[in-house]
Amino acid sequence: MAVIALFLIFTGCHTTKKISIDSSQLSNSDYYSGVIDNGKKLFVKINNYGNNSTGEFCVTSDKPITKLHEFSANNNGKIFKVRTDIKGRFSKLKGVATLSNDTLSLIWFNKLFSRKKYKEITLIKESKLDLSNFSQRYLNEVFHKFNLTTLKYGKADGYYTSKLFPVVNESNYGKIMLQVGKGIIGNLLQSEQTLDLDLYEPKDDTLSKRPLIVLFHGGSFLIGDKKAETMVALGEYFSKMGYVVASVNYRLGYLILPEHYEYMERSMYRALQDGRAALRYLCANSGKFRIDTNKIIVGGTSAGGFTALNIAFLEEKERFTGTFGNVFRLQSDLGCINCSTNDYKNIFSIKGVVNMWGALTDINQFDLYEKIPILSFHGTADNIVPIGYNFPFNSLSQEITSFFAKKVYGSKEIHKRAESFGLKNKLIEIEGAGHEPQIDENSRFTSVIDTIKNVSKDFIFDLISTDNGGIKGDTLVNKKSNISEYSIPHQNGYRYVWTASGGIVADINKTGNQAKVVWFENAENHSIRLSVINNLGAVVTKNIVINLQQ
The missing domain is CATH 3.40.50.1820 (Alpha/Beta hydrolase fold, catalytic domain)
Structure with missing residues (x-):
């Protein structure tokens, strides 16, 4: 089921009209996700889009560990032919697809299913706060005037x-x-x-x-x-x-x-x-x-x-x-x-x-x-x-x-x-x-003024960006564990950006301070990263390493 649904990458949910997408508009760090059945979610990422597309996908449930799969797709203008790294009947699939920047959907079929047409499934692109608008504030001169x-x-x-x-x-x-x-x-x-x-x-x-x-x-x-x-x-x-x-x-x-x-x-x-x-x-x-x-x-x-x-x-x-x-x-x-x-x-x-x-x-x-x-x-x-x-x-x-x-x-x-x-x-x-x-005998600034600026900048930033501590959650995970949950105390006006390396952020609560993560069993390293943006626009990043026991 996970493999079939990966065709979603190539479609737009609010239209059945086929759209031409400039690959430069797509980010290979963005996942498209949606519920496929019984609470399971499919996540798809496009690494390269065109006549010959490549990408990754995984399916999450209430289990703490899953596997990240690879796929490639060929587009002949009418039908997408997809090849995956999964052995068996899901190694080759066919489907009719379209793509937009915000959504992906697919009507897929395969001869192993007697050419039965299945309902259209839609994935939505992950919405993440753009940290580039905040990450350098108070650390560099981000305003020109x-x-x-x-x-x-x-x-x-x-x-x-x-x-x-x-x-x-x-x-x-x-x-x-x-x-x-x-x-x-x-x-x-x-x-x-x-x-x-x-x-x-x-x-x-x-x-x-x-x-x-x-x-x-x-x-x-x-x-x-x-x-x-x-x-x-x-x-x-x-x-x-x-x-x-x-x-x-x-x-x-x-x-x-x-x-x-x-x-x-x-x-x-x-x-x-x-x-x-x-x-x-x-x-x-x-x-x-x-x-x-x-x-x-x-x-x-x-x-x-x-x-x-x-x-x-x-x-x-x-x-x-x-x-x-x-x-x-x-x-x-x-x-x-x-x-x-x-x-x-x-x-x-x-x-x-x-x-x-x-x-x-x-x-x-x-x-x-x-x-x-x-x-x-x-x-x-x-x-x-x-x-x-x-x-x-x-x-x-x-x-x-x-x-x-x-x-x-x-x-x-x-x-x-x-x-x-x-x-x-x-x-x-x-x-x-x-x-x-900081001033010499000719009333010109010396290098001391740079020392004052640089040291003061870091000192003051630490004072205005304080928060309620580090990430809480399990750092030791195995297949018998519950799905991994991580959190930080919530503060009004604060925003949070979660990123998993060697895993996928499967769910985030309404206030954004709690996240559920499913880890990839075939990834070499695993860690969870949290960027906290306080009410002043100051960004503090926290990171913990996860030990995955197979």
């Missing part, structure tokens, strides 16, 4: 929100700080500042939800802008990969006075408040910007790294002492971490942190229960933000920086604490590199 929009996310009192210098490196950091500091001393009054961000989105994207990456520029909380070279490069790169990316401006400036560390603390805290306000704004408008608020990554360079880490780990109970205000210094209480810049109340959680040569002022901010993965990049010879535990701005000498700054915990110390907690983290030490190692 991006949309860039500048958005206002709040207002707050401060000195200023942007200050760019043409060249910034370790050698001129001291001069820049002195110049900016004098400007602040000359104008101590703060005024209301409008806070904005640049939003990068992949152009012509159709997904209803995308993961969000929020970036903060560096500049010692004194200088910088959302349009700094690195922010622009990363915004363009990740948006072309399918992410929504925000590059955020925040309030800058503080007094540099001996033994008054609280001024720097207050500036860091204002940056934290602004960063959290930007996130609340984006979450409040998540529908408009098509953002998945459960998949938020924060990152930044230098001071932006501090800010990203503080957003992830600093809780209300861990506020800096200097932020509560001081009557004698005419310092007001800066308020809670979510009490500034805008009135949005949206709650968010951070999925991961990309820290580029930033630090924590107190390593105890990083608690075990927070369990937020961290990726850090840091030059081993950084004299502005130490990779270990030390004073910042060592290019100015410790004697000077100790007057207005405290020791900080750089990326190596953060890595050590994460390791002690057993948390997911990674530290990329850039041997011999100083501060901002």
Whole structure:
């Protein structure tokens, strides 16, 4: 019966009209299938179609193992003559057939059956999700263009929100700080500042939800802008990969006075408040910007790294002492971490942190229960933000920086604490590199920017593509077993593509997360492969090897 039904390959089910098919339109990886009798299913695959066609076929039932057969067919214009690898009366068959790309059907007859005409049987081409539309998203720049929009996310009192210098490196950091500091001393009054961000989105994207990456520029909380070279490069790169990316401006400036560390603390805290306000704004408008608020990554360079880490780990109970205000210094209480810049109340959680040569002022901010993965990049010879535990701005000498700054915990110390907690983290030490190692003295990108892109890409992809584990099912199969069933826990909005090597996927449930597989006894290797496409279009592939006992 299985052999006879294989003629289905050459026909179309919705018409009895014969159709001419271009063989280039057919895929030799596609099976046509249909029920033939008593619940048995016939699967046929065409390897080559034309006047002399070849292919494979098998019949499945409730048994775990079947045999894959080969066939060849000759078409004289009226009747197909088929030869199979089955010995006996089914080795040669005849039939009248037509073919379409989507369906196969056949009216067959054979003299061994007294030339009795049998009913037409129809097979339908397997419908599979085309993974090529998804498989490279978040792994490569699948979008050629991006949309860039500048958005206002709040207002707050401060000195200023942007200050760019043409060249910034370790050698001129001291001069820049002195110049900016004098400007602040000359104008101590703060005024209301409008806070904005640049939003990068992949152009012509159709997904209803995308993961969000929020970036903060560096500049010692004194200088910088959302349009700094690195922010622009990363915004363009990740948006072309399918992410929504925000590059955020925040309030800058503080007094540099001996033994008054609280001024720097207050500036860091204002940056934290602004960063959290930007996130609340984006979450409040998540529908408009098509953002998945459960998949938020924060990152930044230098001071932006501090800010990203503080957003992830600093809780209300861990506020800096200097932020509560001081009557004698005419310092007001800066308020809670979510009490500034805008009135949005949206709650968010951070999925991961990309820290580029930033630090924590107190390593105890990083608690075990927070369990937020961290990726850090840091030059081993950084004299502005130490990779270990030390004073910042060592290019100015410790004697000077100790007057207005405290020791900080750089990326190596953060890595050590994460390791002690057993948390997911990674530290990329850039041997011999100083501060901002991605840009050389001529303000050109170095190879470090490629390292940042490539490592961050994989790190973030792992965070947004997590699922409920591996494939469950029997890996040891014999003829006495029940039909092999494999599954993975279902998640709403997820799609699944099952493929069997050395077997055939005989049935898939409605949600797609469970599959029945029949294995070919004459195949050398057997494995089941599952591609999971989550609600963000990220694809994760899982594979298990099957041991077939004859």
